[in-house]
Amino acid sequence: MVDPISSADLAAVEAEIAALVVAAGERHAGTGTALVEAVARLARDAGARRLWLVTTNDNVDALRFYQRRGFRLAELHVGAVDEARRLEPAIPAVGDHGIPIRDELVLERPLR
Numbered sequence: 001m002v003d004p005i006s007s008a009d010l011a012a013v014e015a016e017i018a019a020l021v022v023a024a025g026e027r028h029a030g031t032g033t034a035l036v037e038a039v040a041r042l043a044r045d046a047g048a049r050r051l052w053l054v055t056t057n058d059n060v061d062a063l064r065f066y067q068r069r070g071f072r073l074a075e076l077h078v079g080a081v082d083e084a085r086r087l088e089p090a091i092p093a094v095g096d097h098g099i100p101i102r103d104e105l106v107l108e109r110p111l112r
């Protein structure tokens with residue numbers, strides 16, 4: 001039998017955006033914003049206090065997008081992608097705008 005979740009447990013829940021991709025030809029029409037707001041609403045209603053995600057240092061478009069939507073920088077993992085690339089050499093060395101991909105950044109948005 002599964003134990004019921006107490007309200008204290010619910011208050012500790014966090015929600016992660018694991019992936020958010022809008023098809024290239026469909027961008028800049030409000031879809032990404034609508035998805036983020038829908039997820040924030042669902043997570044808040046489920047008792048989560050924090051919505052967070054990881055992106056890479058080259059993804060300046062995502063850094064702009066999320067910071068304009070209530071997220072702020074929470075963590076910097078220096079060299080995390082370099083480390084991952086040692087195990088998975090297929091991870092590209094250069095990303096958006098010709099920027100070397102090296103680090104991971106965590107962004108978070110409080111939900112209440």
Ligand SMILES: CC(C)(COP(=O)(O)OP(=O)(O)OC[C@H]1O[C@@H](n2cnc3c(N)ncnc32)[C@H](O)[C@@H]1OP(=O)(O)O)[C@@H](O)C(=O)NCCC(=O)NCCS
Binds near residue numbers: 020062065
């Ligand atoms: C990041 C991403 C999800 C945004 O999706 P999107 O559908 O383009 O998002 P929106 O349309 O809501 O907003 C994008 C921009 O278009 C603008 N926009 C929204 N509606 C618009 C409209 N009708 N006319 C003109 N511009 C508009 C927004 O103001 C926003 O600008 P900003 O980022 O400077 O604030 C999309 O670019 C993507 O899939 N990128 C690749 C994957 C990625 O990097 N994911 C995030 C990493 S975790």
